[in-house]
Every structure is written in structure tokens, then in C-alpha cells.
Amino acid sequence: MKLEAKIGLFVVMALGALLFLSTQVTSFGTWGGETYPVHAYVDDASGIEKHTHVLMNGVKIGEVQEIAIEGKRVRLELGIDDGVKIPEDSSVIVAQESLLGSKVMNIVVGDSAQMLRAGGTLSQAKRYASFDQTSDSVNAAAKELELLMHDFRTTLDDEHRAAIQDAIIAFRNVGVNLDGVIVENREDLHAAIANFRAMSAGFAQSADTVNKDLPEIMARINSLTTRMDNISGSLEHKLPEAVDKFVKIEDNVTDILAENRASLKTALTSAGDFFKSGEEAFSKVDSMLSSFTTSEIQVAMHTDYMMRDGYGKVYLGVNYLPNPETYYMFDLISTDDYSQPALPAKHDKSDRLYSLQYGKRFDDLLLRFGAIESTGGIGFDYFMNHDRLKFSAEVFDFNAVNDIRSERAHLKAQLRYQMLKHLELYGGWDNFLNPQSQNLFLGLGLRFIDNDIKYTFGAASMAR
DSSP: OOHHHHHHHHHHHHHHHHHHHHHSGGGSOOOSSOEEEEEEEESOOTTOOTTOEEEETTEEEEEEEEEEEETTEEEEEEEEETTOOOBTTOEEEEEEOSTTOOEEEEEEOOOOSSBOOTTOEEOEEEOOOOHHHHHHHHHHHHHHHHHHHHHHHHHOOHHHHHHHHHHHHHHHHHHHHHHHHHHHTHHHHHHHHHHHHHHHHHHHHHHHHHHHHHHHHHHHHHHHHHHHHHHHHHHHHHHHHHHHHHHHHHHHHHHHHHHTHHHHHHHHHHHHHHHHHTHHHHHHHHHHHGGGGGOEEEEEEEEEEETTTTEEEEEEEEEEEEETTEEEEEEEEEEOOBSSSSOOOTTSOOEEEEEEEEEEEETTEEEEEEEETTEEEEEEEEEETTTTEEEEEEEEOTTOOSBTTOOSOEEEEEEEEEOSSSEEEEEEEESTTOTTTOEEEEEEEEEEEEOHHHHHHHHHHHOO
8 A cells, every 4th residue: 555545644634533522521530539420400411421511600519420211301420529528409400512413411500418328319400492492493583574574675665765854854844943042032041030030039949038038937836735734734724624514504504494383384485486476587688698698709819920021920819709600800919010211120019900890600601790909890700620720811901001011901811710619820912912011920829718797697697
């Protein structure tokens, strides 16, 4: 045989031996060293053979010695190196050692303080998906994605593409228009922000005043509580004595009634005749008094802060309702005087105006007319949310006599919200037809509703 043929045959045999060793490296056992047996159960022992390595935390600690079927599971006998301790709650996993397909037994260390003894069993087993199963899953997902893209291309026809393009163009146009609106109204926005900051500063000053007066108020409350405690202590000592006196009075009254029974009977008979003769008179008066049982008086006060002119406009009003549909309204208004050429200064005396109106309510709509801020005017109120929310609009001062800065009638829109039983929040836009004198405003006020007249006359009509 020639030298070249011998060299070629040797190279082929060497490559074959290397290939065999690379694929069967886990099939060789270990020699030397003592081991102790441990049993393990797995569902699938594919790729596991005798002498397969057993690893724990990546370190070889033994090998598989026996493989047998026991029921539906596979029973493995592992030879573990002496000196290696395995917690009892550890679990075993059939893992793949390399891409070439060789398998190993991997022990996941548990947390138990008890260690397995010789002949112990690892009953917990975990299973990872094999390379073939993973490949099948990826292949199935790719097919599903391909079907999804096909359905999406089928659904997205020319009409839908055009609709999507129109939506994108419309959204872009909205952004352009919004930017234009902001640019055109930049000065108004700056002015509104400045007014809001000024209003916030006013509120902060009011909060400082409240915080300053709060300790004095709390001291008064504590003093009042102390007095109430003293009064209750006095009553605790005097109340038994007062009860004894009432008992004695009751005994005396009982004796008097027993001694004068006949006289009292005669007096009661005479009183009965008197009330019977007056029954007809009371029935006539009753029809007149019944009208008062539906009457109502509303007393309200609130202050509006005019953001542009920077002053507070105070309203004090009384509304009389003889019935739920009829309103008689009277208001006194304290405001800065803009009826003169010289604009008012900070310490100038305020101007006092009045309003006197008659209103008629139809369900949730109230129509009213009369004198509004010392000039003729008309208005309406729309009630919502069981009268807790009210929108109002009114027009007056048609000749602009109250504010020389104005050229048109005074038109005002306002929203009132009842926050608590007596506390109300106001907001709106005042004199917005006249750019030189218009104001945004916010206000806070109190309102009380008095029904005492109703109950007083109602009780009189029932006295018969």
C-alpha cells in the first residue's frame, strides 16, 4: 500500500473517532471514587443512557447507573459522589448539554435543611421543552403570523388605505389649526394667565389672614368648651334638686284638681262653647292664611372678583316668593364707579346701585324684568340639578351710563353652583359686548332660606 493511501486512511479513522467522541462524550463512565445510590423519577428519559453525567449547579457530581420503567414514569438510579449532599426538596431536570444533542441530568438544589440519604428518592421533576418541540412551536407561530399578514392584506383594500390616509391628513390639519389658534390668541392667553396669578395671590393673602386669626378662634372655642363643662357640672349637682321640686309641684296640682273638679268642669264646658262659636271665623281666616304656607324668603350675599379691573363687586339681595312660581327680587350692589371720566382709584368711595325685579318661573326657567343695577333690564335663569346649579343671563344699561368705557348694552352671563347647604360658588363673564370693560369673574357667597313665616301662619290656621 502506498504512503499516500496509508496517510488518508489514518486521517479518515481519526476524524471518525473524533466525531464519535463528540456525540457520545456522556456515555463513558467514571472510574475510581466511592458513590452512594439516589433514585429519581422523570416522565421522559429520551437521550438518557447509562453513565450519563449528573450535574448540580453546573458541576458533575455523579452518573446514571440504571434505567427502568416503573408504571407511567421512568425510574433512574443515580450514583452520587460521596461527600456531595443533596437537599430533600431538590428536583431533577433532563437537560441538553450541547447543541449536538447530548443530554445530562441536572439537579436543581432545594431549600430544605434535611439531606437525602443513600437510597433516597428525588420525586420532583421538571421538564423543559426539547429542541424539536421548540422548533415545532416556532414553525407553528411563523405559520400563524403568515396567515395573519395574509388576512390583514386581504382586509386592507384600496378604500381602507384611502380612509387611513385621510385620517392622517385630518389629524395633521387639526395640529396646524390648533397651532394657528394659539398663535392668534397668544396675548389673550398671557393676559388670562396673569389675571389668574393675580387672583391666586389674592387668595393666598386671604389664606394668610385666616391662618393669622385661626389661633384666636380656636382659643375662643376652647373657652366656650370650658364654660359648657362648667355648666354641665353645675347641672349635675342641681338637677336632682329640681326634679324633687317638680315632683312636689305635681302632687300639689293633683290635690288642687281633686278639690276643684266641679269648678274646672264648668270652666271647660264654657271654653268649649267659646271655641265652637269661633270655628266659623277661623275657617274664613284659614283660606287667607293658607296662601302664606307656601311663601319663602331668600337672603343672599356674595362677592365677585373682577379679574381685569382687579376689584371686588359685592351683592346683598332679598328674594320674596309668595308661591313657587312668583319672585320679587331686591338687590343692593357695591362696585367701583366707572360712570365718571376719572377712573376710580384704590381708596375711592364705591358706587351703590340697586336692582328691583319681578320674575315668573315656568318649570326650570325663570323670566324676570325690572331695574338691574339702577337701569332697566331683562334676564332669565335656568335651574338644573334640583336648583343646585343655575345659569343666568341678563342685559341692562342699554345707554352705558354706569361705565363710560362701554359703547353697547351691558350683557352678563353667570353660573352659580351650590357647594354646601349655604355656600355658593359663582363664575362668569361680565359686560362681554364691550372689549374695554369686559371682565371674567369668580365669586363666593352665602344664601339662607327662611320658612319661619310659613310655619307661623300655618300654626295659627291649625289652632282652631
